[in-house]
Amino acid sequence: MRYFCRFFPLILMTFTGLFVTAQQTGIVKNVAEFEERLKTVQPGDNIILANGSWMDSELLFEANGTAEKPITLTVEEKGKVILEGASNLRIAGDHLIVKGLVFKNGYTPTNSVVSFRKSREKAANHSRLTECVIDNFNNPERQVQDYWITIYGKNNRIDHNHISGKKNLGVTMIVGLDTEDSRENNHQIDHNYFGPRPTYGNNGGETLRIGTSHHALENSNTLVESNYFDRTNGEHEIISNKSCQNTFKYNTFFECTGTLTMRHGNETLVDGNVFNGNGKPSTGGVRVINESQTVINNYHIGLTGYRFRGAFVMMNGVPDSPPNRYVPVIDSKVNNNTFVNCDNILFGAGSDEERSQAPRTSEFSENIIYNEKKKDIFTIDDDISGITFKNNILGQNSETSIKTGFKNADIILVKNEQGFLIPTSKKIKNKITISPKVATKENTGVSWYSKEDRTTALNSGKTLKAVEGINTLYDIVKESAPGDVIELEEGGTYLLTKAVKINHPLTFKTAGKEKATILFERMMAFEIQDGGSLSLENITFDGAKSPDYAGNSVISTSKNSMLNNYKLFIDRCEFKDMVVNHSFDVLRVSKGTFADTISIQNSTFKKITGSIAALDKETDDIGAYNVEYFIMKNNTISELQGAALRLYRGGKDESTFGPFLEVDHNVFDSVGFGKKNKYGSAISLYGVQETDIKNNIFKDSKAIEMHLVVGEPIVKVRNNALSNSEKLVVTGDQKYIIDKQWDLTPEFIDGTYSLKADSPLKGKATDGGDLGVKKAERN
Numbered sequence: 153m154r155y156f157c158r159f160f161p162l163i164l165m166t167f168t169g170l171f172v173t174a175q176q177t178g179i180v181k182n183v184a185e186f187e188e189r190l191k192t193v194q195p196g197d198n199i200i201l202a203n204g205s206w207m208d209s210e211l212l213f214e215a216n217g218t219a220e221k222p223i224t225l226t227v228e229e230k231g232k233v234i235l236e237g238a239s240n241l242r243i244a245g246d247h248l249i250v251k252g253l254v255f256k257n258g259y260t261p262t263n264s265v266v267s268f269r270k271s272r273e274k275a276a277n278h279s280r281l282t283e284c285v286i287d288n289f290n291n292p293e294r295q296v297q298d299y300w301i302t303i304y305g306k307n308n309r310i311d312h313n314h315i316s317g318k319k320n321l322g323v324t325m326i327v328g329l330d331t332e333d334s335r336e337n338n339h340q341i342d343h344n345y346f347g348p349r350p351t352y353g354n355n356g357g358e359t360l361r362i363g364t365s366h367h368a369l370e371n372s373n374t375l376v377e378s379n380y381f382d383r384t385n386g387e388h389e390i391i392s393n394k395s396c397q398n399t400f401k402y403n404t405f406f407e408c409t410g411t412l413t414m415r416h417g418n419e420t421l422v423d424g425n426v427f428n429g430n431g432k433p434s435t436g437g438v439r440v441i442n443e444s445q446t447v448i449n450n451y452h453i454g455l456t457g458y459r460f461r462g463a464f465v466m467m468n469g470v471p472d473s474p475p476n477r478y479v480p481v482i483d484s485k486v487n488n489n490t491f492v493n494c495d496n497i498l499f500g501a502g503s504d505e506e507r508s509q510a511p512r513t514s515e516f517s518e519n520i521i522y523n524e525k526k527k528d529i530f531t532i533d534d535d536i537s538g539i540t541f542k543n544n545i546l547g548q549n550s551e552t553s554i555k556t557g558f559k560n561a562d563i564i565l566v567k568n569e570q571g572f573l574i575p576t577s578k579k580i581k582n583k584i585t586i587s588p589k590v591a592t593k594e595n596t597g598v599s600w601y602s603k604e605d606r607t608t609a610l611n612s613g614k615t616l617k618a619v620e621g622i623n624t625l626y627d628i629v630k631e632s633a634p635g636d637v638i639e640l641e642e643g644g645t646y647l648l649t650k651a652v653k654i655n656h657p658l659t660f661k662t663a664g665k666e667k668a669t670i671l672f673e674r675m676m677a678f679e680i681q682d683g684g685s686l687s688l689e690n691i692t693f694d695g696a697k698s699p700d701y702a703g704n705s706v707i708s709t710s711k712n713s714m715l716n717n718y719k720l721f722i723d724r725c726e727f728k729d730m731v732v733n734h735s736f737d738v739l740r741v742s743k744g745t746f747a748d749t750i751s752i753q754n755s756t757f758k759k760i761t762g763s764i765a766a767l768d769k770e771t772d773d774i775g776a777y778n779v780e781y782f783i784m785k786n787n788t789i790s791e792l793q794g795a796a797l798r799l800y801r802g803g804k805d806e807s808t809f810g811p812f813l814e815v816d817h818n819v820f821d822s823v824g825f826g827k828k829n830k831y832g833s834a835i836s837l838y839g840v841q842e843t844d845i846k847n848n849i850f851k852d853s854k855a856i857e858m859h860l861v862v863g864e865p866i867v868k869v870r871n872n873a874l875s876n877s878e879k880l881v882v883t884g885d886q887k888y889i890i891d892k893q894w895d896l897t898p899e900f901i902d903g904t905y906s907l908k909a910d911s912p913l914k915g916k917a918t919d920g921g922d923l924g925v926k927k928a929e930r931n
Contacts, residue, residue: 178200179200179201179202179228180199180200180201180202181202182206182209183206183209183210183211186199186201186211187212190213190214190215193215193223194223195216195217195218195220195221195222195223195247196217196218196221196222196223197223197224198223198224198225198226199213199223199224199225199226200226200227200228201225201226201227201228201233201253202228202233203227203228203229203232203233204232204233204234205234205236206233206234206235206236206239207236207237207239208236208237208238208239208258209235209237209239210238210239210240210241210242210261210262211225211235211239211240211241211242212241212242212244212270213225213241213242213243213244213245213248213250214242214243214244214245214270214274215245215248216245216246216247217245217246217247217248218246218247219247219278221247222247222248222249222279222280223245223247223248223249224248224249224250224251225248225249225250225251225253226249226250226251226252227251227252227253230252230283230598230600231252231254231285231600231601233252233253233254234254234255234256234257235253235254235255235256235258236255236256236257236258237257237258238258238259238260238261239255239258239260239261239265240255240260240261240262240264240265240266240267241253241265241266241267242266242267242269242270243266243267243268243269243276243279243281244268244269244270244271244274244275244276245274245276245277245279246276246277246278246279247277247278247279248276248279248280249279249280249282250266250279250280250281250282250284251280251282251283251284252283252284253284253285254284254285254287254601255284255285255286255287255289256285256286256287256288256289257289258289259289259290259291259292259298259320260289260291260298262298263297263298263299263302264298264299264300264301264302265286265289265298265299265300265301266281266284266286266300266301266302267301267302267304268281268302268303268304268305268308269302269304269305272330272331275304275305275306275331275333275334276304276305276308277305277306277307277308278306278307278308279305279308279309280308280309280310280311281301281308281309281310281311281313282309282310282311282312282313283312283313283598284313284314284598285313285314285315285598285601286300286301286313286314286315286316287314287316287317287347287601288316288317288318288319289317289318290317290318290319290320290715291320291715292320292682292713292715293320293713293715293744294319294320294321294713294714294715294744294745294746295320295321295354295713295744296320296321297320297321297322297356298320298321298322299322299323299324299325299326300315300318300322300324300325301313301315301324301325301326302325302326302328303325303326303327303328303337303339303341304328304331304333304334305333305334305337306333306334306336306337306338306339307337307338307339308337308339308340309339309340309341309342310325310339310340310341310342310344311340311341311342311343311344312342312343312344312596312597312598313344313345313597313598314344314345314347314597314598314601314603315344315345315346315347316345316346316347316348316349316382316603317347317348317349318349318359318386319349319350319352319715319716319717320715321352321354321356321357322356323356323357323358323359323360323361323392324346324349324358324359324360324384324386325341325346325359325360325361326360326361326362327339327341327361327362327363327372327374327395328363328364329363329364329367329370329372329395330364330366330367335367335370335371335372336370336371336372336373337372337373337374338373338374338375339372339373339374339375340374340375340377341360341374341375341376341377341379342375342376342377342378342379343377343378343379343591343595343596343597344379344380344596344597345379345380345382345593345596345597345598345603346359346360346379346380346381346382346384347382347383347384347603348382348383348384348385348605349383349384349385349386350385350386350716350717350748351385351386351387351409351717351746351748351780351810352386352387352746352808353746353770353776353777353778353780353808353810354387354770354774354775354776354777354805354807354808355387355774355775355805355807355808356387356807357386357387357807358386358387358389358390358391358392359381359384359386359390359391360376360390360391360392361389361391361392361393361394362374362376362391362392362393362394362395362398363393363394363395363416363417364394365394365415365416365475365476366476367394367395368394368395368396368416368417368475368476369395369396369417369418369475370395370396370417371395371396371397372395372396372397372398372417373397373398374395374398374399375398375399375401376391376398376399376400376401376403377399377400377401377402377403377589378401378402378403378589378590378591378595378596379403379404379591379596380403380404380406380591380592380593380596380597381403381404381405381406381408382406382407382593382603383406383407383408384405384408384410385408385409385410386410387410387807387808388410388411388413388460388461388806388807388808388809389410389411389413389415389807390405390408390410390411390412390413391412391413392413392415393412393413393414393415393416393417393420394415394416394417395416395417396417396418396419396420397417397418397419397420398417398420398421399420399421399423400412400420400421400422400423400425401421401423401424401425401589402423402424402425402587402589402590402591403425403426403590403591404425404426404428404590404591404592405425405426405427405428405437406428406430406593407428407429407430407432407435408427408429408435408436409432409433409434409435409436409457409461409809410434410436410461411436411437411438411439411457411460411461411462411465412425412427412437412438412439413438413439413441414438414439414440414441414442414445415441416441416442416475416476416479417442417475418442418443418444418445418479419443419444419445419446420442420445420446421446421448422438422445422446422447422448422450423446423447423448423449423450424448424449424450424586424587424589424590425450425451425590426450426451426452426453426572426586426590426591427450427451427452427453427455427463428453428454429452429453429454429455429456429457429463429494430454431454431456431493432454432456433456433457434456434457434461434809435454435455435456435457435461436455436457436460436461436462436463436465437450437452437455437457437462437463437464437465437494438450438464438465439460439462439465439467439501440464440465440466440467440481440484440486441467441469441478441479441481442469442479442480442481442482443479443480443481443482443483443484444482444483444484445481445484445485446484446485446487447464447484447485447486447487447489448485448486448487448488448489449487449488449489450489450490451489451490451492451572451584451586452464452489452490452491452492452494453491453492453493453494453572453573454492454493454494455491455494455495455496456494456495456496457495457496458495458496458498458531459496459498459501459809459863459864460501460502460806460809460863461809462494462495462496462497462498462501462531463491463494463495463496463497463529464486464489464491464497464498465497465498465501466481466484466486466498466499466500466501466511466514466516466539467481467500467501467502467507467511468480468481468500468501468502468503468504468507468508468509468510468511468533468534469481469507469509469511470506470507470508470509471508471509473509477506478502478506478507480509480510480511480512481511481512481514482511482512482513482514483512483513483514484511484514484515485514485515485517486514486515486516486517486519487515487516487517487518487519488518488519488582489519489520490519490520490574490575490584491519491520491521491522491523491529492522492523492565492573492575493522493523493524493525494521494523494529495523495526495529496529496531497521497529497530497531498530498531498532498533499511499516499530499531499532499533499534499536499539500532500533500534500535500536501531501533502533502863503533503534508534510534510535510536510537510538511536511538511539512538513538514538514539514540515539515540515541515542516539516540516541516544516557517540517541517542517543517544517557518542518543518544518582519544519545520544520545520563520575520580520584521544521545521546521547521550522546522547522550522563522565522575523547523550524547527549527550527551528550528551528552528553529550530552530553530554532553532554536554540557541554541556541557541558542556542557543557544557544558544559545558545559545560545561545563545577545579545580546558546559546560546561547560547561547563547575548560548561548562548563559579561577561578561579561580562577562578562579563575563576563577563580564576564577568585568586570586570588570590572586608634608635608656608657609635609657610635610657610658610659610685610687610719610721611635611637611659611687612634612635612657613632613633613634613635613636613637614633614636614637615636615637615638615639616628616631616632616636616637616638616639617639617641618638618639618640618641618646619641619644620640620641620644620645620646620668621646621647622647622648622649623647623648623649623650624646625638625640625646625648625652625660625670626648626650626652629652629653629654629658632656632658633656634656634657634658635656635657635658636658636659637658637659637660637661638658638659638660638661639661639662639663640660640661640662640663640668640691641662641663641668642662642663642664642665642666642668643664643666643667643668644662644668644669645668645669645671646668646669646670646671647670647671647672647673647697648670648671648672648673648674648677649672649673649674650674651672651674651675651676651677651678651679652677652678652679653679653681653684654678654679654680654681654684654685654686655681655682655683655684656683656684656685657684657685657686657687657719658684658685658686658687659686659687659688659689660686660687660688660689660691661687661688661689661690661691662689662690662691665690667690667691667692667725667726668690668691668692669691669692669693669694670691670692670693670694671694671695671696671697671698672693672697672698672706673697673698673699674698674699675698675699675701675703675704675705675708676704676705676706676707676708677693677706677707678706678707678708679707679708679709679710680707680708680709680710680714680718680720681709681710681714682710682712682714682715682716683716684718685718685719685720686707686718686719686720686721687719687720687721687722687723688721688722688723688725689721689723689724689725690723690724690725691725691726692725692726692727692728693706693725693726693727693728693738694728694729695727695728695729695730695731695732695736695760696729698730698732698736699732700732700734701732701734702734702735703734703735703740704730704732704734704735704736704737704762705736705737705738705739705740705762705766706727706730706737706738706739707720707738707739707740708739708740708741708742709740709741709742709745710742710745711742712742712744713742713743713744713745714742714744714745714746717746717747717748718745718746718747718748719747719748719749719750720739720747720749720750720751721749721750721751722751722752722753722755723751723753723754723755724753724754724755725755725756726755726756726757726758727755727756727757727758727760728756728757728758728759728760729758729759730759730760730761730762731759731760731761732761734761734828735761735762735763735793735794735826735828736760736761736762737760737762737763737764737765737766737794738757738760738762738763738764738765739763739764739765739766739767740766741766741767741769741778741779742769743769743770745769745778746777746778746779746780747778747779747780748779748780748781749779749780749781749782749783750765750767750779750781750782750783751781751782751783751785752764752765752783752784752785752787753783753784753785753786753787754785754786754787755787756787756788756789756790757787757788757789757790757792757796758788758789758790758791759790759791760791760792760793760794761793761794761826761828762793762794763792763794763795763796763797763798764784764789764792764796764797765782765784765796765797765798765799766794766798767779767782767797767798767799767800767811768798768799768800768836768838769800770800770801770802771800771802772802772803773802773803774802774803774805775801775802775803775804775805775806775807775808775862776801776802776803776808777799777800777801777808777810777811777839778799778800778811779799779810779811780810780811780812781810781811781812781814782797782799782811782812782813782814783814783816784796784797784814784815784816784818785814785815785816785817785818786816786817786818786925786926787818787819787925788818788819788821788905788925789818789819789820789821789823790819790821790822790823791821791822792820792822792823792824792826793824793825793826793827793828793829794824794826794828794829794831795823795824795829795831795833795834795835795836795854796820796823796824796834796835797813797815797835797836797837798831798836799811799813799836799837799838799840800838800839801838801839801840801841801862802838802839802861803839803861803862804861804862805862806862806863808841809841810841810842811840811841811842812840812841812842813837813840813842813843813844813845814844815835815844815845815846815848816844816845816846816847816848817846817847817848817917817923817924817925817926818848818849818924818925819848819849819851819898819905819924819925820834820848820849820850820851820853820877821849821851821852821853821905822851822852822853823850823853823854824853824854824855825853825854829854831857832854832857833854833855833856833857833881834850834853834854834855834856834877834878835856835857835858836857836858837856837857837858837859838858838859838861839859839860839861839862839865840858840865841862841863841865841866842865842866842867843858843865843866843867843868843869844868845868845869845870845872846868846869846870846871846872846917846918847871847872847917847918847919847921847923847924848872848873848923848924849872849873849875849898849905849913849923849924850872850873850874850875850877851875851876851877851898852875852876852877853877853878854877854878855877855878855879855880855881856869856880856881857880857881857882857883858880858881858882858883858884858888859882859883859884860882860883860884860885860886860888861884861886864886864887865886865888867882867886867887867888867889868888868889868891869888869889869890869891869893870889870890870891870892870893870918871891871892871916871917871918871923872892872893872894872923873893873894873895873896873898873913873916873923873924874893874894874895875895875896875897875898876897880893892916894912894913894916896912896913897912898911898912898913898923898924899911899912899913905924905925906924906925906927907922907923907924
């Protein structure tokens with residue numbers, strides 16, 4: 153008994169210690185239990201979140217571990233702890249690890265989903281975020297800004313996370329330098345999977361930004377290594393480097409429509425990265441601005457971007473530039489890089505009255521450039537005497553106007569063990585290698601969360617047959633699934649007294665040659681809502697029963713902001729008799745909506761008081777616009793009182809690259825003369841970045857009017873006929889091309905828009921065919 157009493161306090165302490173440890177490594181089931189557990193947490197402890205949905209959970213993980221015994225916030229089972237609704241996480245303290253959390257089905261109630269600080273005074277240091285998922289965790293208001301991961305403090309690691317689907321305004325991941333304690337931070341960002349980010353259509357869609365213009369000359373010392381950027385297309389700058397002494401190594405950029413941009417800051421190292429455009433439009437590589445930058449050992453293939461999205465771009469700068477503008481390129485080196493079938497390398501890009509300082513004391517050497525189709529991929533926009541060119545190798549059929557530093561070689565492409573096409577030649581002294589550390593889709597992100605694309609394409613579902621009648625289309629849409637095809641009866645008549653809401657991808661088409669007819673008694677027939685896309689094929693839309701209201705349209709987007717981009721395809725359709733006292737548009741969109749593609753082909757439009765497409769709602773002049781690609785091809789448009797197309801992109805921001813416009817093989821007959829056409833034109837374009845208007849006939853119509861702004865828009869107006877129509881009007885100080893514009897009478901076959909055999913417009917198209925519509929494509 154004496155011995156028991158003697159050792160009882162020690163036994164009690166031991167069991168008490170075991171009890172506390174067991175308690176502190178146990179499972180917490182809600183925020184209250186989590187906060188209670190933090191009060192007793194000790195170095196080396198684990199806090200485990202229970203499986204299930206953690207709805208509206210704001211977690212503050214504030215604690216202090218040690219290097220030997222970090223404190224870990226983890227989950228009961230990976231993939232089964234979901235933070236939903238208004239949820240977020242803040243990390244503050246030292247030696248903390250967060251592992252296995254999933255954020256989806258909601259959005260942050262603050263400005264970040266995961267933040268490495270509690271306040272400006274209390275940040276996280278020596279901490280780690282690993283194996284976490286943020287998937288489509290978007291504020292439903294497209295233009296409300298937030299960030300997904302904000303990194304502060306020092307010596308933090310962000311690795312093996314799955315970060316995909318950001319669609320609202322704001323950078324996906326930022327490294328903040330707004331306090332002294334967050335500078336020279338030595339953060340490591342590695343092995344993360346950055347999944348698809350759709351085109352935002354405005355500034356503020358970067359995937360990663362390190363620093364800001366306010367702290368451009370501060371050292372960040374951040375390492376970005378072995379991350380996979382998968383179609384991160386938010387805006388022009390995939391990565392925006394805005395501080396000094398950062399390193400980007402072994403990252404892979406797959407089909408990304410933008411560049412790794414050294415926007416501000418000096419002494420950046422870009423080493424051993426892979427840029428694979430896979431031939432997709434506007435895909436780019438590296439853009440160099442500022443001083444003492446180093447770009448070495450990078451591999452580029454299939455990059456098609458031009459101007460600021462070239463495979464490689466060395467910018468002009470502003471003399472004596474403040475850090476937040478364009479600091480001239482000085483003392484920079486571009487060595488040992490490989491370019492395979494890339495379209496554009498630019499020197500002195502952006503040269504203008506302000507950016508008048510060409511690169512100086514810089515070098516472009518020992519690079520290998522091979523292109524099977526394009527002879528000269530170099531664009532020289534200013535003086536290049538400040539760049540030393542030496543020991544660069546071109547393919548045998550390539551050429552350049554740069555007089556020194558290049559030689560041709562017989563090059564063949566050999567696939568290496570990693571699957572990359574490697575230029576090989578006797579004249580290539582050092583074998584081209586790609587590091588085994590380079591990011592792949594498989595070695596990044598988390599193994600337990602799928603990287604599969606979950607979007608549903610148009611025409612990928614089942615076929616539903618719609619019987620003619622009143623609101624049968626409205627009813628069948630409620631039964632439909634994403635990707636379904638709704639088949640209308642040949643020659644059938646469908647009346648809508650309710651607008652059809654399109655909230656997932658759907659196709660409507662007539663089975664057979666004789667078009668079905670849709671009439672509607674509401675202000676619109678179809679409303680594309682968030683998540684919807686629409687394809688219309690071989691259908692007649694008749695405005696005979698439409699109300700005489702201001703704001704009528706056949707198709708409109710939701711009046712609310714739409715988070716998801718949509719697509720609209722119109723093919724072999726007819727739109728007629730949309731004549732009311734107010735403007736009646738075929739397509740009318742709202743502010744805060746964005747289309748990846750709008751394609752109108754092989755269709756007819758007759759007797760309409762408004763426009764075919766009204767895409768002019770982003771008028772804040774901040775670089776925003778409503779559509780990326782607009783195609784109008786092989787249509788006849790007659791007795792249209794408004795402008796056929798109104799397309800607006802205002803402001804001088806250079807972070808976006810669109811819209812892209814193609815108007816080809818159309819006939820415009822009596823277009824634009826309505827008294828309520830406030831634009832006074834047949835086509836009204838403002839700030840469009842790439843315009844190609846060709847092979848059209850304008851008869852008895854108003855002018856094409858365009859205002860050119862921002863950078864170097866590409867404008868081609870060629871092989872068009874103006875018969876009793878107004879001449880092209882262009883304002884702005886940008887360059888444009890007008891080629892082969894004829895003032896000739898088309899001579900149509902009576903009752904048609906087909907040219908007579910002796911028409912002077914036959915054979916005058918850029919493709920060798922006739923101007924105007926191609927009949928074969930309209931069947």
